[in-house]
Amino acid sequence: MVRRGGALLLFVLLLSSVASPAFADGGLITSDPAAGAAVPAAPAAVALTFSDAPDLALSHVAVLDDAGNPIQSGDARQGPERTVTVPITVARPGNLTVAFHMALANGGEATGSLRFSVGTGVAPPAPSEVVQQATADALAAHQHSIDPISAFLLFVDGLAVVVVLALLYLRRPYQAASDTPDTRP
Amino acid sequence: MSAVAAPPRSGFLASLNGRHHRAALNTFMVVVIAHWAEHLVQAYQIFVLDMPRPASRGVLGQFWPWLVTSEYLHYGYAIVMLVGLFLLRPGFVGRARTWWTIALAIQFWHHIEHLLLLIQVQGGFTMFGAAVPTSVLQLVMPRVELHLFYNSIVFIPMLVAVYYHLRPSRAEAEVMRCSCAPRPVASLA
Numbered sequence: 001m002v003r004r005g006g007a008l009l010l011f012v013l014l015l016s017s018v019a020s021p022a023f024a025d026g027g028l029i030t031s032d033p034a035a036g037a038a039v040p041a042a043p044a045a046v047a048l049t050f051s052d053a054p055d056l057a058l059s060h061v062a063v064l065d066d067a068g069n070p071i072q073s074g075d076a077r078q079g080p081e082r083t084v085t086v087p088i089t090v091a092r093p094g095n096l097t098v099a100f101h102m103a104l105a106n107g108g109e110a111t112g113s114l115r116f117s118v119g120t121g122v123a124p125p126a127p128s129e130v131v132q133q134a135t136a137d138a139l140a141a142h143q144h145s146i147d148p149i150s151a152f153l154l155f156v157d158g159l160a161v162v163v164v165l166a167l168l169y170l171r172r173p174y175q176a177a178s179d180t181p182d183t184r185p
Numbered sequence: 186m187s188a189v190a191a192p193p194r195s196g197f198l199a200s201l202n203g204r205h206h207r208a209a210l211n212t213f214m215v216v217v218i219a220h221w222a223e224h225l226v227q228a229y230q231i232f233v234l235d236m237p238r239p240a241s242r243g244v245l246g247q248f249w250p251w252l253v254t255s256e257y258l259h260y261g262y263a264i265v266m267l268v269g270l271f272l273l274r275p276g277f278v279g280r281a282r283t284w285w286t287i288a289l290a291i292q293f294w295h296h297i298e299h300l301l302l303l304i305q306v307q308g309g310f311t312m313f314g315a316a317v318p319t320s321v322l323q324l325v326m327p328r329v330e331l332h333l334f335y336n337s338i339v340f341i342p343m344l345v346a347v348y349y350h351l352r353p354s355r356a357e358a359e360v361m362r363c364s365c366a367p368r369p370v371a372s373l374a
Contacts (some may be wrong), residue, residue: 053270114324149333149334150332150333153333153334153337154224154225154228154333156337157221157333157336157337157340158221158225158342160344161218161221161344164344164345164347164348166347166353168348168351168352171352173352173353173367174352174353174354174358174367175356175367175368
């Protein structure tokens with residue numbers, strides 16, 4: 001029984017490791033404003049559309065100004081369908097950078113950045129070192145960390161299973177004597 | 186604690202908690218353990234395979250990724266747990282019954298939490314002023330921690346109950362009426 005269980009677990013783990021590469025990452029399909037656009041007036045929000053529906057609980061978007069400061073004015077909202085909208089407040093003309101790290105419903109991920117300008121009349125130039133660093137920091141801060149409480153709970157649950165199995169093995173069941181009536185159905 | 190509450194003697198519940206109790210309990214525990222196995226696989230994917238967390242979706246999630254984020258799946262599992270805990274409870278006696286009842290009570294609240302989430306998802310609105318569908322305990326703990334938290338505080342009392350059910354005291358064994366009860370053996374005297 002134990003051998004059979006161990007073999008099953010091994011099979012499941014192998015299956016899991018083999019199955020993983022089958023799901024390629026998704027990507028950004030389009031954005032509003034578009035990457036490289038020079039828009040005359042400040043938009044109220046940035047909309048990003050992906051190849052599959054994003055899972056907002058595991059996704060993050062940051063919009064940065066020329067100084068690398070975030071300018072989102074609210075939480076990202078999902079919809080319609082595969083689009084995520086982030087409200088922003090643009091204080092002055094300049095170049096904006098959108099950094100995103102999305103988990104998609106198909107299991108893929110989309111990570112990257114795009115730039116557009118507001119009120120400058122020209123397409124955004126290459127980002128300055130400050131903006132590059134702020135973008136990298138925003139993406140790094142968005143990496144999905146391992147939840148330590150869940151890991152601890154999983155360990156405790158596993159330990160509980162091991163302890164109960166050990167006790168079941170070590171402590172033999174109470175056995176009624178043969179002169180006791182068998183009440184089992 | 187005294188050994189109390191043997192199962193009813195007729196009907197579906199009596200049959201389930203009598204001659205079919207061991208089979209039903211085994212089946213139920215397989216479902217519960219399979220759920221934990223999925224989480225163990227996720228941990229293996231994160232810690233050993235070094236896969237990013239969103240891509241670590243267990244076995245079923247590798248083939249059907251939408252399952253992992255499906256509120257239907259989570260609510261469905263909460264219902265299965267609640268129904269299983271309720272239906273199999275009469276077969277337990279004594280300390281096992283106490284622990285099983287604790288698990289049932291916690292699972293009932295867990296199910297209410299999932300119902301709140303499902304209603305928000307289906308209704309397209311959120312509660313408690315949150316940006317995303319939110320449960321009550323989620324107001325103080327993030328969602329990702331809640332799933333294992335709730336399942337742990339249900340799972341551990343269940344394990345204790347099953348242990349006491351399989352290793353009853355003499356007093357408990359004497360009132361057990363299910364197929365898990367110890368078999369009489371020849372006396373050595």
